[in-house]
Amino acid sequence: MKKMFFILSLIVLLNQCILKPKESNIKIQVKVIDKIDINKFKDFGCYFYSVDIELCNNTDTLIQFWTMTCSWQDNWISTTDSLRLFNEGCTRNFPKIEQINPRGKMACKSIICVMSSLNYIKKKCIKLGFVLIKKNEISKDSEFAKVLSKKIKERKDIIWSEPFKLDK
Numbered sequence: 001m002k003k004m005f006f007i008l009s010l011i012v013l014l015n016q017c018i019l020k021p022k023e024s025n026i027k028i029q030v031k032v033i034d035k036i037d038i039n040k041f042k043d044f045g046c047y048f049y050s051v052d053i054e055l056c057n058n059t060d061t062l063i064q065f066w067t068m069t070c071s072w073q074d075n076w077i078s079t080t081d082s083l084r085l086f087n088e089g090c091t092r093n094f095p096k097i098e099q100i101n102p103r104g105k106m107a108c109k110s111i112i113c114v115m116s117s118l119n120y121i122k123k124k125c126i127k128l129g130f131v132l133i134k135k136n137e138i139s140k141d142s143e144f145a146k147v148l149s150k151k152i153k154e155r156k157d158i159i160w161s162e163p164f165k166l167d168k
Contacts, residue, residue: 082116
């Protein structure tokens with residue numbers, strides 16, 4: 001009986017320690033709202049979709065990270081080369097610190113630009129990846145682009161969204 005209790009305890013312990021996936025500090029959800037068919041976007045050679053992106057802080061501590069004031073889309077990549085977050089451009093753009101409170105959320109409205117056949121992309125499960133540049137990783141504004149590029153190249157500190165499809 002002691003042997004059976006020991007084995008059962010060991011199984012429960014292993015199940016708790018090994019099989020339970022670790023929850024990420026930041027969870028990302030992408031909700032596709034609708035396809036955009038507006039004349040001002042006709043000449044870009046892309047198909048456009050409006051999306052809501054939500055970053056959720058799953059911790060009890062404040063999360064601070066660097067992004068750009070206008071081209072915040074620079075911190076985002078995709079699992080497919082034919083999809084990116086669209087940026088219409090701006091006149092004043094510089095790195096800044098953003099933060100998400102403990103157990104808080106940050107919501108972003110954006111536009112996805114699809115640069116390939118819609119039939120091809122509609123069959124794929126897509127993920128967006130947020131490149132996390134922590135507050136202490138940059139000491140001056142001029143370092144932002146270099147740090148971001150290095151992280152993307154090395155696939156380091158990228159938090160992936162839940163999978164989604166463009167089926168509208």
